[in-house]
Amino acid sequence: MAELVAVQSEASILGSMLIEPEVVLTVTSKLSSSTFTIEAHIIVMQVFEALILEHHTTDFPSILQVLELTNQLQKIGGHEFLRSLIDSVDSLTAIDTHIELVKDCSRRRASIAGLQAAIVNLESFENDPGAVWSQVYQTGLEVSDFGQHGSTHIETGHPERGLYATRIQILKARETAKVLYTGWEELDSLIPTGFARKDLSIIAARPGMGKSAFRFNLTRRFCDRGFGVAFISTEQSKEAETDRQDSILTGIAVHEIARSSTWAVGDPRLELVKKANRFIDENWNYDILFDRQLNMSGVRDWLTLVTRRREKQILLIDLFDRLTDVGVAENKASVVTRKLDELSVLSQIFDIHICLVVQINRQVERRANRRPQLSDLKDSGGYEERGRLVLLLYRDAYYNEDSTDNTLEVCISKQNQGPAGPNVIVPFQFNPETLEAIPRHGGFFGSRETTTE
Template structure:
């Protein structure tokens, strides 16, 4: 019996939130017993019933799907991180099987070549849900000149000037946020994540370098205006005022509904699986993914140690993920050392480390630059956010106040008011 089919069924039984997302239908499975079981799983899910080993034991015809021992065996094959590759394998096998069936029938019934080609073409396009004819596309905008259009401003960055330029973070788009180490990338990312959450969205953070404990301390420090060094020993270091405000800071951060994954060396498939599970738990919230950072993401393929090809593959995979989840993805990236050897330190596209196809795949590329990074005696705390690429809008720069002691990011308009 097909291992891929077992892996599919085991994954759906053990992780039933994936049932609504699977592309596989009973007719795609070669094994009749598997096909029957998948139909049962889909029917139960359609009726709003839980699908797990316990619920499946109540089936009157349990023996027809292998019995309890076989269902338990299927669970051992569960692998949610590989679901998409499992589905692709099953569909590829199904299509090859159907091609042979078509050619057998064509030979038996003496089909002409045109009918054979047409049948094979239909099979190639089968189960495609990304097709729209030009007539359908045009009908959707036919009345646009006479209707008030809803402007989708995307997910806010928490920086009004940046929202005006980029329109916020848009579904299906990948934003690369790049800078040299210690320029403020992580603090900017956490600012973006917090404000996305406060605006009612679902921020999901993948920190591949910094552990959750440090991420949480940074969130508290920046939100409470606390010097990060005090976070090492809050009881001894915080002022009485900061201690009184502590509960308010914790309460405000809890409202973001932020989710943090801090495993190192995560692959794109693992990130997809974890994000999908969280997204399923909050069906009424718009997700946005933050990943720190690009070259720490492991490719699902091996390229013999070729870092350039690996980053290229990861970059392409992030774009596919953004489109599949229909959500924005913000991914941090390091700049290579070449920027340090130049007299003009402001970053450019080619400074992105192992850039691969990042320039091509990203919809928006943001660079961070501050003079104080290169001149510690400079008291200017301005951070320049350079919009170097903006597929659907203008480029330019936005300036914010950055306190690198607390991690606070404050739009200059608000900072000047204070």
């Protein structure tokens, strides 16, 4: 009975993947083709895996084309079989339940097969019972969740899986890795691993605080250091974004650039803007997408496109919560968590760091101390759990119009390997006219009183 239910769940999962491309990331992060039972199901899942590995789109026409080119369409039952998979979908919201049913059944099959092999060995007097027990243990480990989807088992004393061998592999990998440091020593010294590939980071602040300006200053640092950067804007127009970009690069006030149509012929500022954009075209590995109707599936498709042309090390999304399937009205917290999981899978697939720019809740305005905290993040549970690095921004001049202090505080509110907390802050000198941000000498660590000008 359990096997029959699992087969039905397999069909529903594959049908959901054919209907809704966004489901593909959820499924492939939890299941593999070896998890499936029916040969036809295995073949279809292998096609999905192959397309993902090659960074191709995984929509229905693509699946159909691969099946036809590899002469497997008729083997699985033709178009009728694919239609039957789609017809088997009861509800897209039931995908997680179907995934768990298939995983449980797969584990049972693997356990039975492993135990049967161990029993055969026990019946042979030539085999060491201790070795047989080790095989039973290893089989149990491999079919558990610990043996699935890239988990690592370290076994002290083992020549290949031992702690020494594992540590040597890690150290050698670090020797050749190109760490995503910003080049701002004041910030890099407090973030030992940099903006690590295959990780997620969060930059958060209230509207108008300077988070988008800080994001472009980061972009500039990465691009100048030779990193490949992909940027998605779900809020700003290309006019507003490039005005900011030109202001930071040329030192011309952003409000002046916005009024460039009033400049006289031959105005030297125009030549500066042209020079800055020529420099970007000739020297930066930088791709930009402006789309206010983008969803997670679109993010994946665009990332697939740009990484085929040039390698990327980091993707920045500003604003993440404006993606059409993230900024929903109902159950937003659970939606955000699920979409962050999908982004985590994308970071693994494309071997990149993903940095998300997000909003801070209005509740911070009600406090005497308006510096943001992790709990001020909108739908903060998901961000706190999934974000390996969280930077919270604050400017006193934002709240006090008479203030002459243009310090932009960058608080390392969370990170997995390094100092973090409300007093771990790097102060930047922020120019509200040109939007340029430059670290000040010194920094905060343990107290806000240690800053130097």
